[in-house]
Amino acid sequence: MSSDLCGSSLLLSLPDEIFSVITSSVPPRDVCSLGLSCRGLNSVVSSDKAWLAQCDKLGLVPFSTLIEWRKGVSSYKALCRFLVNIQPLxxxxxxxxxxxxxxxxxxxxxxxxxxxxxxxxxxxxxxxxxxxxxxxxxxxxxxxxxxxxxxxxxxxxxxxxxxxxxxxxxxxxxxxxxxxxxxxxxxxxxxxxxxxxxxxxxxxxxxxxxxxxxxxxxxxxxxxxxxxxxxxxxxxxxxxxxxxxxxxxxxxxxxxxxxxxxxxxxxxxxxxxxxxxxxxxxxxxxxxxxxxxxxxxxxxxxxxxxxxxxxxxxxxx
Amino acid sequence: MAAETGTPTTLTLKSNDDELFSVAESAAILSVTIRNMVEDGCAGGVIPLDNVDGKTLASVITYMNGISAIPADEEKKKSYRDKFLSDKDFETLADMVLAANYLNMSCLMDAVSAKIAQVMEKKSVGWVRRKFGIENDYTPEEEAAVKEEHKWTFEGVETDDDN
Incomplete structure (x- = not known):
């Protein structure tokens, strides 16, 4: 299959906003699997856009609240970690x-x-x-x-x-x-x-x-x-x-x-x-x-x- | 506007590698980008699509024709989309998601994104590297640090201590 040859450059070529649309339908674990594969992808998957989508998908608080909460944390990834952690409570x-x-x-x-x-x-x-x-x-x-x-x-x-x-x-x-x-x-x-x-x-x-x-x-x-x-x-x-x-x-x-x-x-x-x-x-x-x-x-x-x-x-x- | 005469209007689209395609206006305006050009009166001659190559544009037009031929039945449209995307490889999907974004076609964008996400779902780091031919450029220390940072996503349970 030709896709075996395309390498990370194909994934890296996707703009941030498209990447966040794609990753919004997978759980945080899959986003991180991409990031763990190489440095380049880690910087792509660490984008605030991708993690805002992850936070929003959890559905715990409205979108506007996430924006306000972001001011108190280092990144949406950090916020997502908190939300995932407390969700069962x-x-x-x-x-x-x-x-x-x-x-x-x-x-x-x-x-x-x-x-x-x-x-x-x-x-x-x-x-x-x-x-x-x-x-x-x-x-x-x-x-x-x-x-x-x-x-x-x-x-x-x-x-x-x-x-x-x-x-x-x-x-x-x-x-x-x-x-x-x-x-x-x-x-x-x-x-x-x-x-x-x-x-x-x-x-x-x-x-x-x-x-x-x-x-x-x-x-x-x-x-x-x-x-x-x-x-x-x-x-x-x-x-x-x-x-x-x-x-x-x-x-x-x-x-x-x-x-x-x-x-x-x-x-x-x-x-x-x-x-x-x-x-x-x-x-x-x-x-x-x-x-x-x-x-x-x-x-x-x-x-x-x-x-x-x-x-x-x-x-x- | 040919709509008044009853004959369907045909648009000519040009890819960035200068291939020309004819497509019915009613199908082409699934793309908000093209619809805006038509509404602005730029559809008289050839519509240049600078960000889409011929191969991808041919695929997108197949999709436009196929989906617009289906009456308003979301079930049937969905099964058409599934069938349309089922034989596409990853490279094609990546090209299509870029094209769908540029053409502003939300239904195709969502379907292709979901398809790409499906490929990535529940895969190990090793699988991702093999599948996409990615070379691990982390030092062992860096990799351990990145793993540690994302530990919470891999475990069902997060503990603040190390029990």
């Missing part, structure tokens, strides 16, 4: 008795995904159309400049807002369980003992001890920054450039608090795993003893009716 997670508040909805934030606990509330006859739902944020996973992640647990105690830095340990592609785990870190003295204590085998009152534990390592959000970290209620629905500036600033401030890839005080980590679960009418069979959130089957495709951008505009989305 998107959707609804539940624990036993969702009616008492064990429902966490994971949705896009600003260069982040946010886990929102839906506060138990009475909803009027029109359902969601009746008015905003009460929610409170539980955690947020940020996209750092290079596309890696920063995990922050949110908390509120005696009227103060807190953030607890941890890290996103791993995310299975088809994960159905979300585990919050704690491991003592001994990295400072060179030993890295794996004395990991996941929530799961702990007795129920150990959960409270864990709360004591985390209360020792929390970072108090400074009052002055409070308005930025947890912005107050907004009434209008549309973002202006000024709002984006505030959101970029908020992210940078939170990333400054974040201790880096090796949290030095406590190994608080989030892990999304795949377990064999039994379910009844799509409702997972949940273990009483495990402290974990279970995924509900849901569509994760971007839906235009989903006004994520109001998230930071109000504490009662």
């Amino acid at each position: 998107m959707g609804i997670w539940v624990h036993k008795n969702p009616e008492v508040g064990n429902v966490v909805y994971v949705m896009p934030g600003f260069l982040s995904v946010v886990g929102c606990r839906i506060v138990p509330q009475t909803i009027g006859p029109l359902g969601l159309e009746d008015g905003p739902l009460l929610w409170t944020s539980v955690f947020e996973i940020f996209c750092k400049y290079d596309g890696s992640t920063a995990f922050l647990l949110h908390g509120r105690e005696r009227g103060e807002d807190y953030v607890y830095p941890g890290f996103l340990k791993s995310v299975d592609r088809n994960s159905n369980m979300l585990l919050l785990e704690v491991e003592p870190l001994h990295q400072l003295d060179g030993r890295n003992t794996s004395s990991e204590i996941p929530f799961s085998p702990l007795e129920s009152d150990d959960g409270e001890r864990l709360l004591d534990f985390t209360s020792q390592v929390r970072d108090i959000v400074p009052d002055a920054a409070n308005m930025i970290f947890f912005p107050p209620i907004r009434n209008d629905e549309f973002f202006s450039q000024q709002d984006f500036a505030v959101l970029h600033k908020r992210r940078l401030l939170l990333l400054q608090i974040y201790p880096g890839s090796k949290p030095d005080r406590v190994g608080l980590s989030l892990r999304a795993v795949t377990m064999k679960l039994y379910s009844y009418v799509a409702w997972p069979d949940m273990h009483d003893i495990r402290f974990a959130l279970y995924k509900l089957p849901t569509k994760t495709k971007w839906d235009k009716t989903f006004f994520y951008y109001r998230l930071w505009g109000s504490s009662n989305y």
Whole structure:
């Protein structure tokens, strides 16, 4: 076949925009296989156009949002790495008795995904159309400049807002369980003992001890920054450039608090795993003893009716 | 305009290697580039297509005639496109995608792009090198670094630590 003779020059001769149209229908892995074959192709497949198409194809956030998010990362490739990583987290997670508040909805934030606990509330006859739902944020996973992640647990105690830095340990592609785990870190003295204590085998009152534990390592959000970290209620629905500036600033401030890839005080980590679960009418069979959130089957495709951008505009989305 | 007399208008297209082709206007205006020229009144004489060679243009015209003969039935059009592209080698596909881009023919562009993507799909780096006759010009250190940078695309799981 003549195509065996044409070499990389044929691929290299394709303009950027055509290349991105072609690669938009293959997954990131195939784009990278091309790039790994030689230097010339690596520079072609590293183009922002190709990776913007990859990001867009994931369908997690609208195109215009990708453009805005690009300002906070080194490249669309870095952004794509983040989006691919957190994609399995998107959707609804539940624990036993969702009616008492064990429902966490994971949705896009600003260069982040946010886990929102839906506060138990009475909803009027029109359902969601009746008015905003009460929610409170539980955690947020940020996209750092290079596309890696920063995990922050949110908390509120005696009227103060807190953030607890941890890290996103791993995310299975088809994960159905979300585990919050704690491991003592001994990295400072060179030993890295794996004395990991996941929530799961702990007795129920150990959960409270864990709360004591985390209360020792929390970072108090400074009052002055409070308005930025947890912005107050907004009434209008549309973002202006000024709002984006505030959101970029908020992210940078939170990333400054974040201790880096090796949290030095406590190994608080989030892990999304795949377990064999039994379910009844799509409702997972949940273990009483495990402290974990279970995924509900849901569509994760971007839906235009989903006004994520109001998230930071109000504490009662 | 011959449309008023009822006889179909024929356009003459010229490739960059000076081959001349006659094609019905109704088929040729699948190309937005050609349609704009017709609307601007430049279609009187010969329409020069500077970025397309004769071999490729012949192929594109076959496609134009074939697809415009099919009534508005997306299923049938799709199966025509599949059949039309099935016997094309990679070099021809690459020429056609460039031509489709230049001629601004989105349906052909999408179909050829998808076909090229199909060739690349789920292939190893070694396969890509063999298929396209690419010489590995990385040093072992560079290759390891590029692999490391793209590790996340090759694994089902990304871990921030090395467990």
